[in-house]
Amino acid sequence: MPIPATDPPACDLSQRFVRVLGRRDNGFVEFAFSLGWPELSVDLLLPEPDFEAFCRTHRVQQLDD
DSSP states (O other): OOOOOOOOOOOOTTOEEEEEEEEOTTSEEEEEEEESOTTSOEEEEEEHHHHHHHHHHHTOEEOOO
């Protein structure tokens, strides 16, 4: 029996999200970055000044746990 096709959920790629996962003693910020769906993310690590610039450039929405 074939499985019926379903439409994927809508994804707005203009929405960008950041969830800070931790801050290291060496000045690096660990964070999860996602486009469209906050549930699907990639973990990144940047020095604090670069993290702040990344957030400004991509106009991210900060997510809290």
